[in-house]
Structure formats: structure tokens, C-alpha cells
Amino acid sequence: MTILPNAERLLDALDARRSVPARQLDAPGPDDATVLRMLRSSVRVPDHGKRVPFRFLRIAGDARHALGEQLVARARARDPEIGAGALDKDRHRFSHAPLVIAVVAILDPQDTAIPEVERLLTAGSVCFALLQAAQACGFGASWLTGWPAYDPDILAALGLGAHERIAGFIHIGSPRLDPPERERPDPAALLQDWVAP
Numbered sequence: 786m787t788i789l790p791n792a793e794r795l796l797d798a799l800d801a802r803r804s805v806p807a808r809q810l811d812a813p814g815p816d817d818a819t820v821l822r823m824l825r826s827s828v829r830v831p832d833h834g835k836r837v838p839f840r841f842l843r844i845a846g847d848a849r850h851a852l853g854e855q856l857v858a859r860a861r862a863r864d865p866e867i868g869a870g871a872l873d874k875d876r877h878r879f880s881h882a883p884l885v886i887a888v889v890a891i892l893d894p895q896d897t898a899i900p901e902v903e904r905l906l907t908a909g910s911v912c913f914a915l916l917q918a919a920q921a922c923g924f925g926a927s928w929l930t931g932w933p934a935y936d937p938d939i940l941a942a943l944g945l946g947a948h949e950r951i952a953g954f955i956h957i958g959s960p961r962l963d964p965p966e967r968e969r970p971d972p973a974a975l976l977q978d979w980v981a982p
């Protein structure tokens with residue numbers, strides 16, 4: 786097997802990626818220049834038709850707490866019987882890590898040339914690239930969604946348009962621990978040769 790000079794380092798970086806749970810992400814987060822550096826790598830995704838079907842929302846500082854309070858109010862409206870523990874989880878959902886980048890998928894229904902699923906896949910690729918970039922910059926990160934990513938009132942509060950969706954909330958910060966590795970799928974077991982029927 787021929788491996789290009791830098792390829793081992795790139796493959797090592799891919800192999801080393803793992804999520805750090807949001808509650809294990811502390812300050813400091815990346816500074817503004819580092820955020821932009823990470824996003825510069827994240828936007829280099831395959832993009833059928835070059836639609837750029839994504840944008841970013843930064844949720845940092847006090848905005849994280851304000852969003853937490855909105856989640857609590859909405860969670861109460863969704864379920865008046867909700868318990869204190871669940872409310873507490875929602876209150877802190879966005880304030881464990883110092884920075885959350887919402888990757889917003891822009892899914893213009895007038896665009897019939899490129900299937901919507903392909904545009905959503907592009908936005909998902911951005912999420913993955915951002916995880917990699919964050920780790921390459923020395924931070925930990927996690928791709929999370931949860932009910933807030935699908936709740937119309939919360940999406941409106943975040944300023945999403947009718948044809949936008951959350952591809953992922955990428956929580957980023959300084960890892961408090963080295964997360965344990967989990968078992969990974971065996972690629973050989975997943976690989977088949979297609980043969981003509």
C-alpha cells in the first residue's frame with residue numbers, strides 16, 4: 786500500500802476523533818480567530834451544485850443561558866408535568882461547553898435540481914468536519930441534537946426560516962478528560978463486493 790507523505794498524520798487524526806460529552810467541556814473555548822480557522826476547514830465539504838446549503842449560528846456567553854431559559858419555558862409548555870430534573874437538564878443543555886455552533890441546513894424547496902437529502906448530507910458533512918477541526922485545534926467537541934433541534938418554537942427563537950433545519954449543535958470546549966474509546970464497527974464486516982445479478 787502506498788501512503789502519501791502526510792497521509793499517516795491525516796489518517797491518525799481521523800482515527801483519533803472521538804466525542805467529548807458536552808458536560809466534560811470547559812472554558813476556555815476557542816477565540817474568535819480560532820473559530821474562524823475551524824470554520825474555514827469545515828466549509829470545505831462536497832456540495833452538489835455548489836449550493837452552500839448551510840450557515841452557522843454561534844451560541845456563546847450569556848446567550849447560552851438565555852437559550853437555556855427558553856428551553857425551560859418551552860419544555861414546561863410541552864409537558865406541564867415535567868419534572869425538576871428534566872428542566873434542569875434543559876436549562877444547562879447549552880451552557881456546559883463555552884461555545885456551541887449550530888450548523889443550520891438551508892433547504893430551499895424551490896431547488897428541485899439537487900435532491901434535498903443531498904443538501905442535508907452536505908450540512909451533515911460540515912458538522913463532521915467541524916468536529917475534526919475542533920479536535921485538530923486542541924479542543925473537544927460533540928455533535929448533539931435532542932428535542933430542541935426539532936421543536937418549531939425553539940427553531941423560531943433561534944431565527945431559523947421555514948426551510949431551515951438544525952443539522953447539529955456542535956458543542957466545543959477544553960476537554961476535562963480524555964474520553965474513553967468505544968467499540969468501532971469492523972469495516973471488513975461491513976464491506977461486500979457487488980456482483981452483477
Ligand SMILES: Cc1cc2nc3c(=O)[nH]c(=O)nc-3n(C[C@H](O)[C@H](O)[C@H](O)COP(=O)(O)O)c2cc1C
Binds near residue numbers: 804928930931
Ligand atoms: C445527527 C446526530 C445527532 C446526535 N445527537 C445526539 C444527542 O442529542 N445526544 C447524544 O448523546 N448523542 C448524539 N449524537 C451522537 C454523538 O454525537 C456521538 O457520535 C456519540 O456519542 C458517539 O461518540 P463518538 O463520536 O466518539 O463516536 C448525535 C450524532 C449525530 C450524527
